[in-house]
Amino acid sequence: xxxxxxxxxxxxxxxxxxxxxxxxxxxxxxxxxxxxxxxxxxxxxxxxxxxxxxxxxxxxxxxxxxxxxxxxxxxxxxxxxxxxxxxxxxxxxxxxxxxxxxxxxxxxxxxxxxxxxxxxxxxxxxxxxxxxxxxxxxxxxxxxxxxxxxxxxxxxxxxxxxxxxxxxxxxxxxxxxxxxxxxxxxxxxxxxxxxxxxxxxxxxxxxxxxxxxxxxxxxxxxxxxxxxxxxxxxxxxxxxxxxxxxxxxxxxxxxxxxxxxxxxxxxxxxxxxxxxxxxxxxxxxxxxx
Numbered sequence: 001x002x003x004x005x006x007x008x009x010x011x012x013x014x015x016x017x018x019x020x021x022x023x024x025x026x027x028x029x030x031x032x033x034x035x036x037x038x039x040x041x042x043x044x045x046x047x048x049x050x051x052x053x054x055x056x057x058x059x060x061x062x063x064x065x066x067x068x069x070x071x072x073x074x075x076x077x078x079x080x081x082x083x084x085x086x087x088x089x090x091x092x093x094x095x096x097x098x099x100x101x102x103x104x105x106x107x108x109x110x111x112x113x114x115x116x117x118x119x120x121x122x123x124x125x126x127x128x129x130x131x132x133x134x135x136x137x138x139x140x141x142x143x144x145x146x147x148x149x150x151x152x153x154x155x156x157x158x159x160x161x162x163x164x165x166x167x168x169x170x171x172x173x174x175x176x177x178x179x180x181x182x183x184x185x186x187x188x189x190x191x192x193x194x195x196x197x198x199x200x201x202x203x204x205x206x207x208x209x210x211x212x213x214x215x216x217x218x219x220x221x222x223x224x225x226x227x228x229x230x231x232x233x234x235x236x237x238x239x240x241x242x243x244x245x246x247x248x249x250x251x252x253x254x255x256x257x258x259x260x261x262x263x264x265x266x267x268x269x270x271x272x273x274x275x276x277x278x279x280x281x282x283x284x285x286x287x288x289x
Contacts, residue, residue, distance in 0.1 A: 001073075001173065001176060001177045001180060002025065002027045002042065002044035002045075003025070003044040003045050003046035003047075003050065004046070004050060004053070004055060004058075004069075004177075004180060004181075005044075005055060005180075006025050006027070006044050007046060007050070007051075007053065007054060007055065025043070025044035026041045026042070026043060026044070027041070027042045027043075027044055028040070028041055028042075029041075029042050047069055047072040047073055048072065049065060049068045049069045049072055050069045050072075050073075053069070058180070058181060058182055059182055063184055066181045066182060066184040067081070067184035067185065069181060069184075070093075070177060070178060070181055070184050070185060071093065073177060074093045074094065074096065074097045074174065075096070075097055075100065076093045076096045076097065076236050077235075077236055079235075080092060080093055080096070080232055080235075080236060083228065083231070083232035083235070084228055084229055084232050086185075086186045087186045087188050087189070088118070088122075088188065088229065089185050089186070090174060090175075090178060090185045090186070090187070090188055091118060091171065091188050091193060092229055092232050092233060093174075093185075094167070094170050094171050094174045095111070095114065095115070095167070095229075095233050096233055096236040096237065097170055097174075098166060098167045098170045099111065099233070099237055099241070100237065101170075102163060102166045102167070103166075104163070106163055107242065108242040109203060109206045109207060110160070110163055110164075110203060111230075111233065111242075112202075112206055112212050112230070113199045113200075113202040113203035113206055114164065114167060114199055115212075115226060115229050115230055115233070116198075116199070116202045116212055116215065116216070116226065117193075117194055117195055117198050117199040117202065118193060118194075118229060119216065119222050119225050119226045119229075120143075120146050120150070120195065120198055120202075121191075121192035121193055121194070121195065122192065122222075122225060123139055123142055123143045123146070123219070123221070123222055124143060124192060125189070125192045126139050126221070127139060127140065127143050136221075138218055138219040138220060138221065139219060139221060139222075141218055141219065142216065142218060142219035142221075142222050145218075146198070146215075149198070149201055149202070149205065149215070150195065150197055150198040150201055156200070157200065157203075160200060160203060161196075161200070164196065164199060164200075167194075168194065171190075171193070171194075175187065175190075202215070212226055212230075
């Protein structure tokens with residue numbers, strides 16, 4: 001967003017390279033912790049699609065180009081646009097960005113709790129917009145059950161709150177960027193998008209070995225929506241994204257052991273002729289060997 005705002009303008013601060021060349025624009029951000037004022041420098045970045053775009057000409061740019069700039073900024077694949085309903089594309093894209101940029105790295109249960117919060121908001125929205133007939137029975141039952149889970153009193157998990165606050169910050173800045181680009185994506189209704197008390201309690205329920213399918217059971221709409229948005233998010237990150245370092249280390253150790261066992265087996269087998277060995281020294285063999 002800073003890149004778009006400052007593109008083509010004279011920045012107040014420019015990072016200089018070794019030969020005095022401009023390396024990028026720097027923006028000063030201020031924050032406050034209690035009574036202490038802090039300051040940090042953020043590099044203003046432009047995507048490939050936005051390098052030649054000026055702020056004054058954004059309204060004249062076609063929708064596909066503006067959408068491409070937004071998706072490039074969030075670092076998500078274009079196919080995510082077709083994966084979920086139009087009003088949920090931006091929250092899902094932001095969730096993908098949050099997963100890859102949040103510190104510490106979010107865990108799978110934290111992602112599931114966050115997405116369950118989005119599903120809960122969607123159910124509440126359906127309930128409020130159902131009209132005179134009211135919502136379907138399964139939506140009403142699911143809303144009541146999830147609402148009772150939401151209001152349980154529990155202690156605050158500060159580390160968990162920090163993770164979810166980073167997601168909220170990503171959503172806020174992405175809404176600003178979407179507006180700056182003249183809304184290439186539909187703006188979500190924030191009032192239904194996030195409930196802090198709900199996602200915290202949902203995470204605790206998941207830690208007690210209650211799966212999302214169990215917590216959303218009995219409501220086809222909720223289960224299908226949760227699977228759709230979870231699938232959309234997981235399709236944008238590597239397959240082993242949620243694999244812990246310990247599991248990766250164990251897998252690597254197992255591969256090493258398997259490799260050593262294969263070497264030991266090969267030592268006990270009858271040696272093969274040099275012509276049948278495919279290794280880096282095969283080019284050194286002579287024709288009259």
